[in-house]
Amino acid sequence: MVIDISHVSWERENDSILNDVSWRVENGEHWCLLGLNGSGKTTLLNMINGYIWPTKGKISVLGHAFGEYDLRELRKSIGWVSTSLQQRLYGSETAFQIVLSGKYSTIGVYDRMEDADRERARQLLCSLGCESLADRAYHTLSQGERQRVLIGRALMSSPKLLILDEPCTGLDVFARESLLSMVEALANEEQAPTMVYVTHHIEEIMPCFKHTLLLKDGAVFAADATEKLMDAERLSAFFDVPVHIESRGGRHWLSVKGETWRRI
Numbered sequence: 001m002v003i004d005i006s007h008v009s010w011e012r013e014n015d016s017i018l019n020d021v022s023w024r025v026e027n028g029e030h031w032c033l034l035g036l037n038g039s040g041k042t043t044l045l046n047m048i049n050g051y052i053w054p055t056k057g058k059i060s061v062l063g064h065a066f067g068e069y070d071l072r073e074l075r076k077s078i079g080w081v082s083t084s085l086q087q088r089l090y091g092s093e094t095a096f097q098i099v100l101s102g103k104y105s106t107i108g109v110y111d112r113m114e115d116a117d118r119e120r121a122r123q124l125l126c127s128l129g130c131e132s133l134a135d136r137a138y139h140t141l142s143q144g145e146r147q148r149v150l151i152g153r154a155l156m157s158s159p160k161l162l163i164l165d166e167p168c169t170g171l172d173v174f175a176r177e178s179l180l181s182m183v184e185a186l187a188n189e190e191q192a193p194t195m196v197y198v199t200h201h202i203e204e205i206m207p208c209f210k211h212t213l214l215l216k217d218g219a220v221f222a223a224d225a226t227e228k229l230m231d232a233e234r235l236s237a238f239f240d241v242p243v244h245i246e247s248r249g250g251r252h253w254l255s256v257k258g259e260t261w262r263r264i
């Protein structure tokens with residue numbers, strides 16, 4: 001079991017940010033975590049990474065129950081690609097150095113790296129279509145290029161769980177499609193880590209994400225096979241807005257019904 005969250009709640013100032021959340025992710029399953037702004041996605045990710053603790057309930061990640069294991073050790077097996085990570089990196093480092101620093105999840109390359117590590121970093125840049133960017137300073141890269149480099153950095157430590165937190169934010173439609181194809185290809189690799197893809201947009205759910213958790217107001221609205229959930233009636237209830245769903249090639253597109261709309 002990669003993630004085992006059982007009846008978890010997180011309360012702050014008499015407010016229930018997460019409310020009785022249960023979620024199980026098996027090894028090799030790729031999940032999409034879908035929810036609107038403020039639904040609790042980041043809170044849940046912070047919990048999975050051991051940065052916050054449940055007020056109630058139990059959580060275990062990669063077979064380790066929280067409270068019985070060194071969380072710093074656990075985090076070495078989790079790759080987390082997020083915008084907040086981007087802000088912490090040194091922009092003057094090259095794409096190659098950024099990927100290499102993922103070996104020990106450090107900001108900057110401080111530890112002694114071996115030739116095999118350098119070779120792996122180069123291979124990762126290649127497989128992510130970024131070989132020509134290796135010597136470019138990170139701050140000169142486009143948003144789409146940065147996301148690829150960050151995914152390379154996360155993969156450098158061969159994580160068992162890879163969390164992609166809204167990786168398409170700020171990408172144009174072509175950069176987005178290109179990144180999504182890369183994620184799909186990554187999922188189909190033999191040694192792929194279990195992936196959790198976090199988003200607000202159903203069109204980003206690639207066919208490899210066969211399971212989806214719908215999070216609404218801090219609670220699980222549904223956790224099921226993606227195909228089952230991509231249904232107009234279900235999603236209209238989830239978004240509180242009448243929506244139309246169009247499905248093509250294993251993907252789904254949402255439009256709001258009617259010329260004008262308001263929340264149900």
Ligand SMILES: Nc1ncnc2c1ncn2[C@@H]1O[C@H](COP(=O)(O)OP(=O)(O)OP(=O)(O)O)[C@@H](O)[C@H]1O
Binds near residue numbers: 017035036038042044
């Ligand atoms: N430390 C905190 N104290 C009080 N409220 C918090 C705290 N952290 C988060 N919240 C609240 O919990 C709710 C869920 O926040 P969270 O960041 O988890 O949502 P999200 O689904 O990641 O949203 P977004 O898609 O906008 O990033 C929000 O209403 C937020 O204001």
